Amino acid sequence: MPKGYSRPQTLIDKPWHFCPGCNHGIIHRLCAEVIDEMGLQNQTIGVGSVGCGVFSYEYFNFDGIGPSHGRAPAVATGVKRVLPDRLVFTYQGDGDLAAIGTTEMVHSAVRGENITIIFVNNTLYGMTGGQMAPTTLMGQVTTTTPGGRSRNQAGYPFRVCEMLATMEGAAYIARGAVYNPAQVVKTKKAIKKAFATQMAGLGFSLVEVLSACPTNWGMNPIQALKFVEENMVPVFPLGEFKVTPIEAGV
Amino acid sequence: MGELLLMKGNEAVGEGAIIANCRYFFGYPITPQTEILEYLARRLPEVGGAYVQAESEISAINMVFGAAAAGARVMTASSSPGISLMQEGISYIASAELPAVIVNVMRGSPGLGGIHPSQADYNQSVKCGGHGDYKLIVLAPASVQELIDFTILAFELAEQYRTPVVLFSDGMMGQMMEPVLLPEINTTPVDRPWATTGMNGRSPNIIHTLYLPADDLGNHVKQLFAKYDQIAANEKRHTQFMVEDAEIIVVSYGITSRVAKAAVEMARENGIKAGLFRPVTLWPFPDKALKKAAENAQLLIDVEISMGQMRDDVRLAINDRLPVDLYNRIGLVPTPEEIYEFIKSRAREVL
Numbered sequence: 001m002p003k004g005y006s007r008p009q010t011l012i013d014k015p016w017h018f019c020p021g022c023n024h025g026i027i028h029r030l031c032a033e034v035i036d037e038m039g040l041q042n043q044t045i046g047v048g049s050v051g052c053g054v055f056s057y058e059y060f061n062f063d064g065i066g067p068s069h070g071r072a073p074a075v076a077t078g079v080k081r082v083l084p085d086r087l088v089f090t091y092q093g094d095g096d097l098a099a100i101g102t103t104e105m106v107h108s109a110v111r112g113e114n115i116t117i118i119f120v121n122n123t124l125y126g127m128t129g130g131q132m133a134p135t136t137l138m139g140q141v142t143t144t145t146p147g148g149r150s151r152n153q154a155g156y157p158f159r160v161c162e163m164l165a166t167m168e169g170a171a172y173i174a175r176g177a178v179y180n181p182a183q184v185v186k187t188k189k190a191i192k193k194a195f196a197t198q199m200a201g202l203g204f205s206l207v208e209v210l211s212a213c214p215t216n217w218g219m220n221p222i223q224a225l226k227f228v229e230e231n232m233v234p235v236f237p238l239g240e241f242k243v244t245p246i247e248a249g250v
Numbered sequence: 251m252g253e254l255l256l257m258k259g260n261e262a263v264g265e266g267a268i269i270a271n272c273r274y275f276f277g278y279p280i281t282p283q284t285e286i287l288e289y290l291a292r293r294l295p296e297v298g299g300a301y302v303q304a305e306s307e308i309s310a311i312n313m314v315f316g317a318a319a320a321g322a323r324v325m326t327a328s329s330s331p332g333i334s335l336m337q338e339g340i341s342y343i344a345s346a347e348l349p350a351v352i353v354n355v356m357r358g359s360p361g362l363g364g365i366h367p368s369q370a371d372y373n374q375s376v377k378c379g380g381h382g383d384y385k386l387i388v389l390a391p392a393s394v395q396e397l398i399d400f401t402i403l404a405f406e407l408a409e410q411y412r413t414p415v416v417l418f419s420d421g422m423m424g425q426m427m428e429p430v431l432l433p434e435i436n437t438t439p440v441d442r443p444w445a446t447t448g449m450n451g452r453s454p455n456i457i458h459t460l461y462l463p464a465d466d467l468g469n470h471v472k473q474l475f476a477k478y479d480q481i482a483a484n485e486k487r488h489t490q491f492m493v494e495d496a497e498i499i500v501v502s503y504g505i506t507s508r509v510a511k512a513a514v515e516m517a518r519e520n521g522i523k524a525g526l527f528r529p530v531t532l533w534p535f536p537d538k539a540l541k542k543a544a545e546n547a548q549l550l551i552d553v554e555i556s557m558g559q560m561r562d563d564v565r566l567a568i569n570d571r572l573p574v575d576l577y578n579r580i581g582l583v584p585t586p587e588e589i590y591e592f593i594k595s596r597a598r599e600v601l
């Protein structure tokens with residue numbers, strides 16, 4: 001009997017190192033499913049990042065690069081200029097992308113660099129143990145905002161999609177989440193659109209995915225998914241912020 | 251081998267890269283390097299390559315990382331402050347064992363310093379300014395012709411050893427014009443089976459620098475250093491002039507070595523047995539050759555546009571057997587007369 005649900009070909013059969021309830025695994029899987037469905041396994045170069053997603057190249061069954069913290073879009077630019085017909089995407093956390101790597105992100109969009117960024121927003125620095133990130137919510141307690149993030153000390157959460165959507169070089173910008181099956185399906189569609197945008201040569205694309213971090217939020221996995229829906233979504237609304245129509249359609 | 255052309259040092263580096271089949275350049279403007287960038291922005295599209303003006307030197311070196319990982323011949327160029335910004339990326343490139351060429355048209359420093367010629371980034375590149383245990387091949391040309399020839403050599407060494415190579419120029423060499431011959435080299439395609447180009451039927455290629463288990467990291471670093479030992483055994487280069495009977499040997503590289511040669515000639519004309527030893531590779535440093543050259547000497551004089559950053563390597567090469575004086579200028583290239591006067595004054599005291 002054929003299996004209805006099986007491991008994507010582009011995902012290596014190996015246990016995740018992620019904490020229980022972490023959403024990185026789902027987001028990895030979505031990227032892999034889309035690459036399978038688009039038949040791009042042999043043409044993909046994944047550029048990882050430094051954060052909890054640092055081992056992406058150990059899970060993805062395609063060529064991979066481990067860059068330094070924040071510089072993935074610059075590394076992806078180098079790859080893409082040499083290999084313009086390949087699918088080149090980065091997989092970055094909010095510290096990696098929206099703090100140390102802000103310049104590389106913004107200027108990839110300025111150039112309309114034909115790459116895709118998968119941006120995993122979990123409101124803090126997971127790998128280093130839960131410090132404040134630019135995306136930390138107002139009042140949110142982290143190890144470096146023990147009294148909650150305050151305006152006077154640390155300003156406001158950084159909305160990456162809203163900013164990038166103002167840029168001419170950005171072709172597709174969307175924000176999704178994975179806190180329930182309907183959102184997982186929507187997010188997968190967004191990732192597919194972003195990759196298709198790139199393969200059609202239309203320019204820069206980014207999909208932000210709101211992601212639960214039960215360990216550093218001090219919650220159980222169910223509470224953490226609820227936190228995404230109830231606390232993150234109001235600050236980081238879901239949806240498409242910029243769409244460039246693809247003639248050949250996905 | 252074509253006709254004699256008049257070329258500026260910075261343009262010579264650019265043309266050397268084109269001759270070496272480099273098709274990708276990522277950089278950021280900074281005086282006195284900028285003509286390399288401008289030259290390649292024009293030339294690379296003509297030969298089917300790509301030029302990207304990065305938003306910073308940090309981005310430029312990481313674009314180099316990506317292009318090298320994708321299997322391309324790639325170069326970046328900057329001047330001292332920009333090379334400082336590249337240090338993290340250079341450490342990653344060395345660890346990932348990617349071939350790349352990094353040109354430093356050194357300028358006055360520390361800080362913003364100035365746009366004068368300088369050799370004060372010796373320690374940064376020769377001792378490695380990034381984090382961790384790694385080495386860089388560092389080449390020190392001394393003429394516009396050598397800027398071309400050594401750019402080509404830099405690509406060959408980078409490719410052969412899968413390692414970043416630094417080419418030292420400076421504010422004077424980058425800006426001066428000299429007649430050059432453009433060499434012709436055969437550009438056979440290089441096989442890079444390790445490159446991340448898309449699997450196309452093979453198993454995944456992974457380029458990374460993370461080794462969490464201590465043993466894995468230890469083995470990785472040991473393997474890097476086995477390669478560096480091989481480089482040290484094969485690639486030490488130097489030139490020397492009248493050292494055989496020299497009592498005073500001037501040790502100098504790059505632009506100052508040319509001036510020092512004229513000073514040595516003046517000394518000889520005036521009866522002082524002087525000679526010149528010029529390291530061409532700063533790492534690996536030509537230590538054995540210097541030790542041998544200095545066998546009959548009584549004094550070495552290190553001539554640099556820095557506070558004597560190379561002097562430690564000179565002392566090590568001769569096991570601290572002889573005094574090593576320093577003659578330096580900061581912010582400008584000394585004249586032959588100035589160096590000669592120094593040689594003369596030291597000859598009176600020591601000999």
Ligand SMILES: Cc1ncc(C[n+]2csc(CCOP(=O)(O)OP(=O)(O)O)c2C)c(N)n1
Binds near residue numbers: 051094096122124126
């Ligand atoms: C230059 C540099 N600075 C700091 C670090 C330490 N560091 C590793 S991961 C990380 C934060 C990662 O957080 P994020 O990007 O949000 O990803 P997450 O772990 O939450 O998935 C930091 C600061 C580093 N590796 N390199």
